[in-house]
Amino acid sequence: MEKEKYTTTVGLEIHAELKTRTKMFCDSKNDPNETRQNVNVCPVCMGHPGTLPAINKEAVKHVLKVGVAIGGKLADTTSFDRKNYFYPDIPKGYQISQYKSPLVSGGSLNGVAITRVHLEEDTGTLLHDKGNYSLLDFNRAGVPLMELVTEPVIHSAKEAADFAREFQLLLRYIGASDANMEKGEMRIEANISISEKMDVKNGKLGTKVEVKNLNSFKAVERVIEYEMKRQIALIESGGKIIQETRGWDDANQTTFSQRKKESSHDYRYFPEPDLPILAVSDIPEFSVAALKKVLPELPVEKRTRYAKEGLVPLCVEMFVADTRYGSLFEETSSYISTVGKSSTAVSVLIANYISTDIAGLAAKHGENGLLPITPQGLGVCLLRLLNGEMSSRGVKDALAEVFEKGGDLAEISKKYVQQSDSAELSKIIDGVLEANKETIIDFKNGKQSALQFLVGQSMKATRGTGNPQVLRELLLKEMLLR
Numbered sequence: 030m031e032k033e034k035y036t037t038t039v040g041l042e043i044h045a046e047l048k049t050r051t052k053m054f055c056d057s058k059n060d061p062n063e064t065r066q067n068v069n070v071c072p073v074c075m076g077h078p079g080t081l082p083a084i085n086k087e088a089v090k091h092v093l094k095v096g097v098a099i100g101g102k103l104a105d106t107t108s109f110d111r112k113n114y115f116y117p118d119i120p121k122g123y124q125i126s127q128y129k130s131p132l133v134s135g136g137s138l139n140g141v142a143i144t145r146v147h148l149e150e151d152t153g154t155l156l157h158d159k160g161n162y163s164l165l166d167f168n169r170a171g172v173p174l175m176e177l178v179t180e181p182v183i184h185s186a187k188e189a190a191d192f193a194r195e196f197q198l199l200l201r202y203i204g205a206s207d208a209n210m211e212k213g214e215m216r217i218e219a220n221i222s223i224s225e226k227m228d229v230k231n232g233k234l235g236t237k238v239e240v241k242n243l244n245s246f247k248a249v250e251r252v253i254e255y256e257m258k259r260q261i262a263l264i265e266s267g268g269k270i271i272q273e274t275r276g277w278d279d280a281n282q283t284t285f286s287q288r289k290k291e292s293s294h295d296y297r298y299f300p301e302p303d304l305p306i307l308a309v310s311d312i313p314e315f316s317v318a319a320l321k322k323v324l325p326e327l328p329v330e331k332r333t334r335y336a337k338e339g340l341v342p343l344c345v346e347m348f349v350a351d352t353r354y355g356s357l358f359e360e361t362s363s364y365i366s367t368v369g370k371s372s373t374a375v376s377v378l379i380a381n382y383i384s385t386d387i388a389g390l391a392a393k394h395g396e397n398g399l400l401p402i403t404p405q406g407l408g409v410c411l412l413r414l415l416n417g418e419m420s421s422r423g424v425k426d427a428l429a430e431v432f433e434k435g436g437d438l439a440e441i442s443k444k445y446v447q448q449s450d451s452a453e454l455s456k457i458i459d460g461v462l463e464a465n466k467e468t469i470i471d472f473k474n475g476k477q478s479a480l481q482f483l484v485g486q487s488m489k490a491t492r493g494t495g496n497p498q499v500l501r502e503l504l505l506k507e508m509l510l511r
Contacts, residue, residue, distance in 0.1 A: 035223050035225060035226065035257075035261055036224055036225070037253065038181050038182075038183070038221075038223075038224065038234050038235070039181065039183040039184070039189050039219055039220065039221050039222075040178070040181035040219075040220040041177075041178075041189060042176060042178050042179075042217070043177045043193060043196055043217050044176050044216045044217075044218075045174070045175045045177075045197075045205070045206040045208050045214065046059075046151060046169075046173065046175075046214045047059075047091045047092075047172075047174070047175055048204060048205060048207065049088050049091070050087070051085060052085070052172050053084075053171055053172065053173040054074070054083060054084065054150060054304075055071050055074045055082065055171060056071065056073075057071045057073070057074050059173070061207075061212055063168050066164075066166040066168065067166055068168065069168045070168065070170070074167065074170050074171030075120045075167060075170070076120040076121030076122070082301075082303055084304060084307060088148060088173035088175075089132065089148065089309075089315070090314070091175065091203075091204075091206070092132045092146055092148050092205075093320055094203050094205060094320050094324060095133065095146055095177075095203065096133030096136065096146055097317055097321055097324060098199055098203060098327055099136035099137060099138045099146075100135075100136045101134060101135045101146065102136075103133060103309060103310075103315070103317060104130055104133070104134070104309050105309060105310040106130065106306050107130045107307050107309055108127070108301070108306045108307065109126065109300075110125075110126055110127060110129065110299065110301055111123045111124070111126075111298065111299055111300075111301050112124045112128070112149075112296045113298075114296055117155060117165060118153035118155050118167075118170065119152055119170075120153065120167060120170055124149060124152070125301055126149035126150070127147035129298075131147035132147055132309070133145060133146035133147070138195055138196060139192045139196075141179050141180070141183060141188075141192045142179065142182050143178070143179055143180065144179060145177075145178050146176070147175075147176055148173065148174070149176060150170070150171045150172065150173065151171065151173075152169065153165050153168075154166040154167075169213075175205070177196065179192070181220065181234060186249070186253035186254050186257075187250065189249055189250070189253055190247075190250045193217055194246055196208075197215060199327065200215075201352075202326075202327060202328055210244050210246075216241075216242050217244075217249055218239055218240065218243065219239070219240050219249060219252055219256075220237045220239050221238050221240065221252075221253055221256040222235035222237040222238070222260075222270070223257065223260040223261055235270060236270040236271065236272050237272060238260070238272070238284075240256065240276070240277055240284055241276065241287075242276070248277055251277075252277050255282065255283060255284060259284070272289070273287070273288065273289050274289075328349050331348075331349050331355070332345055332346075332349055338373060339377050340380050341377075341380075343384065344383075347388070348380070348383075353399055354383055354387075354388065357383055357402065357404060358379055358380055360404030361379050361407045361411070362375070363404070364405055364408035365408050365411065365412060365415075370412065370415055375415070378414075378415075379407075383407075386424075386428050387399070387402060391432075393432075394432050401432055401435055402428075402438060403437075405439065406438030406439045409438070410439065410442040411424070413442060413446060418446045423442070423445035423446070424442070424445070427441050427445045461483060461486045462483070462508070465482075465483060465486065468483055472508060473508070480501070
């Protein structure tokens with residue numbers, strides 16, 4: 030295969046279930062954690078004759094917040110359409126979606142241009158593991174579903190997965206969706222085509238193949254890598270790529286044909302007659318200014334701020350991606366700054382302890398491993414380190430004890446405060462020197478490493494609580510007398 034001859038082009042379609050109290054067009058509960066089947070249903074979401082839908086305002090607001098966050102253009106007016114197709118999990122025989130007038134047009138995220146973001150309703154769930162028949166659960170039918178469509182500007186599997194991760198992070202930051210892929214709250218479809226590099230330069234793309242319902246970022250990467258190789262091999266052997274929908278066989282790490290790809294006219298879109306045109310710009314809380322006020326600090330903004338505070342990229346990404354660690358960093362920094370210790374060096378110190386010692390201990394102790402650590406407890410502990418009252422070893426030991434035994438880090442760290450009492454430390458030094466008479470001779474003969482060895486032995490004798498500078502001075506003084 031002459032891989033270098035070709036360019037892979039990918040466009041993504043990402044569906045995310047929105048966090049709302051009720052479904053998109055009715056008052057049935059939107060509860061992704063419901064384990065009983067067919068309890069969150071009503072005549073509207075089941076498509077009974079004579080029922081009328083009503084638009085969920087909170088769902089519209091979530092999509093508009095995404096639009097502002099990605100720098101997209103919000104629609105002045107929007108409308109809904111019927112997407113007609115028959116499948117068992119669509120009780121009405123059609124899906125209410127948006128076709129000609131999406132809520133958001135344009136924008137970009139993670140360097141990827143976005144075509145549109147629109148709103149529709151989700152389908153029910155088919156349960157196929159029942160033997161020679163399938164069952165239907167309509168709890169999910171009618172749940173608000175956001176769909177984001179990118180431009181075909183992605184050219185690698187990694188770039189595609191990175192974009193999807195960033196979109197998931199954005200949804201979580203603004204509270205629009207939990208976007209848990211393992212629960213099906215976020216699903217990805219990849220449109221993949223292969224073209225010769227010269228054709229791409231001339232704006233000509235190959236025939237696209239859509240792979241649907243990818244439920245992990247690893248699956249997105251593997252699908253794109255697989256399709257790239259499959260399509261190139263087919264072209265090189267004289268075959269022809271056909272526009273089709275394929276599925277992903279995770280067990281065998283291959284795609285398989287499902288059906289020929291439909292075009293928009295196959296769905297017979299027409300305006301939803303039961304829903305009026307929505308004048309978005311007439312609603313004050315849907316204005317760009319109003320939406321910006323309710324948006325939190327976005328991931329891209331937080332990265333910039335952390336970088337200015339001197340944090341290394343590893344810490345930046347860790348704190349942005351995992352808000353547990355990010356919040357611990359923010360709140361500990363805030364606590365320490367109240368006593369005038371705020372600086373780049375202090376921020377880096379806090380970040381280092383969280384990203385190495387605390388993260389390592391938390392991983393060792395499981396999902397709830399971070400519970401023993403409070404910002405105030407960590408702040409007090411690190412202030413003692415900054416003030417010279419504790420050693421780095423003492424901080425590490427105090428953290429380990431909290432994770433092992435529980436308790437308040439501020440209290441526990443008192444046990445690890447360095448001893449600076451010369452009288453008490455002199456007694457310990459006497460014992461160390463008595464046990465290392467040959468090392469004293471080595472030091473007097475000019476071996477400087479001997480002094481460091483004796484400091485280490487003295488620290489060991491104090492269980493890490495001795496002030497190393499005081500110990501060093503006492504050792505020098507005592508050895509000169511011997």
